[in-house]
Amino acid sequence: MSKKPAAATKPAAATKPRAVTGAAAAVKPAVTIRHYCQGIGDCHLLTFPAPDGSPFRILIDCGIHVSVQGGPALVSDIVADVKSQTGGKIDVLVITHEHWDHVSGFLTSKDLFAGFDVKEVWMAWTEDPADQQAAELDRFKGAALTALQGVSQRLDADRAPTPYLASIRDGLQSMLGFQFGAAGERVRSARNAAASLSKSKPIYLEPGKPPLSIKELPNLRIYVLGPPRDKAALRLEEKAGEMFPLASGGPFARALAAGLKMNDGTGDATYVDELCPFERYVGTDLSAALHGDKGSDTTLDIAAFVREHYSGLVSHPAANEDSDQSWRRIDADWMGIAADLALQLDRGVNNTSLVLAFEFTDSNNVLLFPGDAQIGNWLSWKDLKWQQEQATVTTADLMARTVYLKVAHHGSQNATPQKQGIDLLTNTDLSAFIPTNKDDAKKVHWGEMPYDAIVTALAEKTSGRVIRADDKWLADKNGKPPFAAPSGSIRAVRHAPRDATRGPGGLWIEVDLA
Template sequence: MYRQGLGDCLLVRIPGQGRPFWMLVDCGLILGTQNAAAKIKEILADVTAVTGGRLDVLVVTHEHWDHVSGFVLAEAEFKALAIDAVWMAWTEDPKDKLATQLREEREEKLRKLAAFAGNLSARGLAGEPVVQGLSSVLDFFNMGFGAAGASTKDALVKARECLRGEKPVYWRPTDPPLVPPRAPCVRIYALGPPQDEKAIKKTFAKSEVYHLGGTGNPLFQADKRAMDPTGPWDAFCPFDQDVGVMLQPLLDRPQPSTVAPDPDPLRDFLERHYLDADPSLDTARGWRRIDTAWLGPAADFALALDSATNNTSLVLALELVESGKVILLAGDAQVGNWLSWHERTWPIEGRTVTGPELMARTVFYKVGHHGSHNATLQAKGLELMTSGDLVAFIPVDEAMARQKGWNQMPLPSLVKALKAQTQNRVLQADRDFEASSNPESQAFARSLVQTPLYFEYTIQM
């Protein structure tokens, strides 16, 4: 796992005939990362050196900037590689009717969201937490305002061009598993995305995801400094204390007057309970303002669009044929994608392999969507990974996530669950691994190679 920042890039080496079988899974950084091009080019220099300049497969999981920007930022370096195949999900197939419909819907909604965010900024609302959150979600797509005007769509075109005229392979979950001729020690399954519009648009399930601590969605955490920190919760407040937030006031505070105003009970009530928004005052009540509450649906809409795109992730399970161990590369799959794996079956050598069985034998899990709350399921996901040898890699940079306003990325409760399930064998890209006192964690540390550029872990066949 490369440690470039908030973005995915994994290099998988599988024993092959004559030389290793090399698979690069995604290559990107979130929009706004400093020195992004230099960081990506450093990765490509390493990839070129260790692979001898040749990849058997380039896997592109889905169309988000933090997964695909490298194909633009290091275009020349990718073109210099010899790449034998590019794998994408069926959702990127230009000949698939449902895929075309989903792409067109997404592009239309993105254009409207970008225009909406631009209009709000022009009206002086750019500082609103909801507007900032909306802009941060749009960064996953990059509408063409960064990286020399390139967009995620342009990045996919660059990835396809790596094949020099050959066509990508568009994986479907109904495809039979593949045993690469050069690497017969591995069997590769496509678990997702599901070929079902409803499943792709299912991005949340209250009983299945790891829940947020505190309040609200991490993408849209409002400033809570003005909440009354003392005494009982205000009886006038129509909301529970754990969801009260301050909205940035849009109206100027009344200027003091030298003339005493006439008594006005309504004005006095509003002053006491709504208009005093100065967080430094004991009487502050700005958190009760709802001036910009109408922006909430736009935030929800943006999140739904972002999650549905995550749900189009190509999810691969690499089964080591001899031992049955499984490497799970989940992209940024969310609820509908995960749930669909439970319906997957494949006839293999006189028996039936199922999606839940592959999860049960998983020894390596690339954690989805940088450890977000709805990209790893509980009972139908992580809790099924009971091999006893599980290791988890989280490609995340917490400082960058907080800069974007994603204050619970990775989600603490998910990280805690991962550590429990893996016996503390969890790697996070933005920090060196420190072993705990248990023997499993210490043995893992000894087997791990960690440099400022990458973590490397070897799974015994």
């Protein structure tokens, strides 16, 4: 398989909509994409017909969110279906990024994947152990996850958390579901299991390099748009222009680690909490004051002060009543910064998504697969350029020629930007797939996912050719999409419901694309 730049063709402007009849619909598709419908997770099988008639197959991710009931069994069904379609032969396995809902299947269905023959594995530069910047990112992720796990365990042990801390606990459980399996399996183990399916070392990709070519598919070029090298775009910087706060995990991780050490007693006499605003031996520990310690200040009874103004019942004889001051307690509120750290980590990992644009040089059509890329990743593409002999290809040009979009990050609000995203998708043949189950997203407190404004904008851009993993018609073997097929980029649509034991819904939706 060659990775050299392919021969150039002059980029084409956005095409006009096709009027397709039965005869035209019978034309062999440029690619067939089978999207699996696990609800919260990604798995996509792309089959390209080679000139000699043989299929060339690219599998992108295989995972499901830990919160989805019966998830591992459903993923096993998916892997079994992939194997039945491919005979276990995968030419390229693409791993977009380290989130459980994109890689869990390589671990939970490891036995099924053991029989696969994978020629190559593609990953982003962020997964390269020999890359210095990737190593910095790894240190950040490790420190952040350690701190978040500690806070999560502490909040789980609190039998009566405040509403604020209860919301922090629920949010952490949701976010950590991306990083760990139900039994505590690390997402790194799943990613490594995927890499081990090929006898060759993974190929690490980064944006700005010449597009990839595949000798078996002379009409295909593959552009790498993300993840960016720019630190600000990854959104893991403390302030613009500063170095990554990665070696020690950043201020949030350091603060949480320090607080956990001091609270569980592992911060011994030599331990220094660099973020504490006071000297170590100044003041009285709250726990001591709560147990009646008067403190070293002879002018003030610290225990009485804390009880009367912070933690307990205070008698008011004149009014013949007691007032409870415990509502003032914020003993554990320092753990609230875990929410900020979790958002920083989740956003950063999503921004490390590998983003691929598949260009057909004969039709000039483009397929865009952005993984879970969020705003920082998307905005980094706008200045990318590739020189193809006499023509210059830009990101705006690729997006204008995009006829098929795998919607990023399950259609969330902080992915698929308007100006640098949807507004640039101007091809009138555009169609889209959203790998989301709205009910499952609500169960993990994600709010509105997919985001209604994005769904509405895509429906307008595609003339209604938007497919969702939770579309009701997918559960019916005789179901039909709400749009005509063929139309736009879609030549044909097929689907299969799940086995009834796995619950309602579709197992996969397959589209032939022009």
